Amino acid sequence: MDEALLAELDRRLADADAALTTLYPGDRGVRQPIHTVYVPADRFTSGTVGEWAEQARAVLGEHGRSAEELATVLDLPAGHAVEVFDRVHAKLEREPIEDLRIDFEDGYGNRPDEQEDKAAVSAGQALAELINAGAAPPYHGLRIKSLEAPSRRRGVQTLTLFVSELAEAGALTVGFVITLAKVTSVDQISAMVVVLDAVEQTNGVASGSLKFEIQVETPQAILGSDGATPLPAMIRAGAGRVTGLHYGTYDYSASLGIAAAYQSMEHPVADHAKDVMQLAAAGTGVFVCDGSTNVLPIGSREQVHAAWRLHQRLVRRSLERGIYQGWDMHPAQLPSRYVATYLFYRExxxxxxxxxxxxxxxxxxxxxxxxxxxxxxxxxxxxxxxxxxxxxxxxxxxxxxxxxxxxxxxxxxxxx
Structure with missing residues (x-):
């Protein structure tokens, strides 16, 4: 082969080679949690993780008392029932929550500034206490309100107060992550980077250390006015800070006019959105996370079992489609999350x-x-x-x- 021709190819493709390496660096080499647990900020204390674990074990003890019973309820294969049952119990003792998000958005609502200021400080202190005691989930953080005009100042103020508490306590870890809600434009991602630069500087935190997830729950995040998806541009605008794309089941479904009774992780509009998210994230090292089901395992024995079966099926469905993380909103969802996930890998x-x-x-x-x-x-x-x-x-x-x-x-x- 003519060396001059090869040199010409290298010259012509140099920019494409560099872009491929920069834009698609591959796996980040860090563990992806199998779920994100959302807890409203006003209900979060340093005892919350232990309380969730205790409640999860209690509901499992009441409604899935043995491997045989759980196998009947969730249709577990006989060859895997005992090992899954034992491993789920061990998980609820050892690490009941893999990723915790203290919610200042929809789960908290709009409140007077003085009230949210106090909640941000209190929640930050409680998380710092957990972290310094070695009792925090490996991943943890908060969800702030969007950077849309009506909630912009409130979201930034909460973030600033929360991070300041962690920094003062020496409790900012590599597992800390921020979720930015209701993103509608690439400009909001660029603005978030500016915010994080300022927060880092104020608190003496290493530049670039604060990371965040983009919550995909608006039509504008999937399809821009130009007919293209803005998600790849959003990831680029994050300047290496974006770690995940999180699907928001109910906001996204509602924004497309889906009736409440049919809003679901498995609705066709949900599948389309998540397909786009997976394509945008492929090769970038950014994780994709599914949403939640709002059918909770509470009430009668029959209601708990029905909700577990639904949750198990939805979790398995996501896993089979290459989405390895989802949201959990109630302690009683932890057993069905772990059963579905463990059975997937055991089988x-x-x-x-x-x-x-x-x-x-x-x-x-x-x-x-x-x-x-x-x-x-x-x-x-x-x-x-x-x-x-x-x-x-x-x-x-x-x-x-x-x-x-x-x-x-x-x-x-x-x-x-």
């Missing part, structure tokens, strides 16, 4: 492990797996390991590859 382990082992060792699994599929298989196993559905001893036995080897297969940095 898929044997086949995924066999295919990975054959890929690594050059054997025959009955599948002709290419590198991209091997990366997906390794990613599946790593996610199961991180949430507690799987353990390293199983992986050593079934695959013969350690966590570092799985990370390399998954084309990602080692995860924390």
């Amino acid at each position: 898929g382990l044997a086949t995924a492990a066999a295919r990975l082992r054959a890929y690594v060792e050059g054997g025959d699994s009955g599948y002709l797996d290419e590198p991209a599929t091997a990366a997906a298989l390794a990613g599946f196993v790593l996610r199961g390991l991180e949430c507690g559905a799987l353990d390293t001893a199983e992986l050593d036995k079934l695959i013969g590859v350690d966590t570092a080897g799985l990370a390399r297969l998954a084309r990602r940095p080692l995860r924390s």
